[in-house]
Amino acid sequence: MNPGKASWSPSTSASLRESPRRWALMALLVSAMIVCYAHRASLAVAAPFVIKDLGLSLTAMGVLLSAFSWSYSFMQLPAGWIVDRFGVRSAYAWGYVIWSLAFILTGFARGILLLVCLRVLLGIGQAVAFPASARAVANWFQDRERGTVTAGYLAGVRLGAALISGVGAYFLTNFSWQVLFLTVGAVSLLWLLPWEWFLRGLEAPGSSAPSKHSVPPRSSSASGVTSVLNRNVLGIFLGFFAYDYAWFVYLNWLPGYLVIERKFTPREMGIYSSIPYLAMLAIIMLSGIVSDFMVRRGLPEVRVRRTMIMIGLSVGCLVVPAGLVESRMAAVWLLTVALCGLGIASPNTWTLTQAVCPRETVGRVSGIQNFGGNLGGILAPWLTGYIAQATQSFALALSLTGAILVGGISAYAMLIRSPREHRGSS
Known part of the structure; x- marks a missing residue:
């Protein structure tokens, strides 16, 4: 080490x-x-x-x-x-x-x-x-x-x-x-x-300055890289804030919501709070495979990743009707489908960062992305509980989660561009 x-x-x-x-x-x-x-x-x-x-x-x-x-x-x-x-x-x-x-x-x-x-x-x-x-x-x-x-x-x-x-x-x-x-x-x-043992031969101590063999940045000039990177970093930061806000609402409040709002017994809560996560696990793997397949077929990578994220976050907005329907089982299945929507977006939120950023900046931009997401993670548990306590219902808190997801969709749609798209518009 x-x-x-x-x-x-x-x-x-x-x-x-x-x-x-x-x-x-x-x-x-x-x-x-x-x-x-x-x-x-x-x-x-x-x-x-x-x-x-x-x-x-x-x-x-x-x-x-x-x-x-x-x-x-x-x-x-x-x-x-x-x-x-x-x-x-x-x-x-x-x-x-x-x-x-x-x-x-x-x-x-x-x-x-x-x-x-x-x-x-x-x-x-x-x-x-x-x-x-x-x-x-x-x-x-x-x-x-x-x-x-x-x-x-x-x-x-x-x-x-x-x-x-x-x-x-x-x-x-x-x-x-x-x-x-x-x-x-x-x-x-x-x-x-x-x-x-595995990585010892892949990275060696020495200068981190790019060599003449290094992969060049993905734009034609330093100013172009800086411009598109700044725009993309903002989109990544805001979009992942929205994604993680919704994720931490589930992670921190799904069991409590089922017991407090929907009156499930502890045993029922254990069953119905696990189903969404198991479904999400399968969807995450499927989403990664499908998006890679489309890239291999020649579709532009940034467009593929961005579209998958936007579709996933759109499906995630089903969290809003989940908080409004009267049937508790309808609420469970809406929450399950909404969480699967986050599963569609999940692998692509990280691969999009790798696709739009020069390789030498991926670590830093990924850190910025995770920082934005975890700000959502800090805010979501507290704000959800505060709204539920103030209104005696989770409906408004879940509607706010949907609104934040809409903001995330807008960030990915309006701010994320590949270097090639950026050059074409300049």
Whole structure:
């Protein structure tokens, strides 16, 4: 894990893009995301036991759970720069070590102050995960494969959260929440061995300045790159804010909505809150495959990715009637279809960034994208709860979610352009 300045090697990258070995790299990216989200979700799984063991109030537990998001969100900008400056291999490895140590040390914590500090440290370490994954896809996979690979590691996100529920239940039933953190954290460190071995030959310490063999920026002049990049970055930032706002409404409020508003029993809630996520997992993979197929058929990549996002966010607007219909089962199925709409958009939100940005800026722009998304993630849980409390209903909060998605559609439609489209309009 040499922290020195890293150089991207065009010859080895081009070789890997044509080699079946690149799918081993995809497996590493997917497995890292599984670990990332398993670590992130573990405290939520263990929360009832932590509350009882440490004598915490629900308010204190809420502060503890939210501590991760603050550091994670505001580390996105420097994390993207770190990935571009030091390379995918070192940035991801050091981030992985930081978050794994924070996770393991959580098993030793006996007070809320230390737990908050460790959650903040967990967020700092995990901040590199998405920018590094996006840069890895840009460096070592063919353009027509971006959707499939991105869909794969995004599926790992959902799988990690699902797996830790089962693993956590086993440890909490038979051992303790401390043993859960210590064991899962220690085993997770094994991922570093194949990661370091596989990427050692792809990035070498040295100057990061482009060589004469480097892939040139995707526009004809520096000013053209700057102009289209700034416009695209704004569109990516605003569009992903809308996407993640809706996603975090689901992630934080779907179970509560079904119980409080729709009067499902806890058992029914467990069933009907899992169905939308399982459906979304399948749609994410299908969306990545379909979008890559269209790119391979010769359709313009930026247009394909942007259209898939806009279709997905449009379907996501079904969250509005879901909050208005009287039938609780109709509400469940509308929410399921709406979440599948987010699944259509999901892999393309990341591959679009790779398609419109020069390779050397992908890490930074991905960090900006994730920062915008996580601002939505900070706002959505609080604002949804506030509106529901004030109006005694979730209907207005879900309608606001739909309105924000419309804003996201507008951002992608009006601001995102490929360098070629930009040159043609200038």
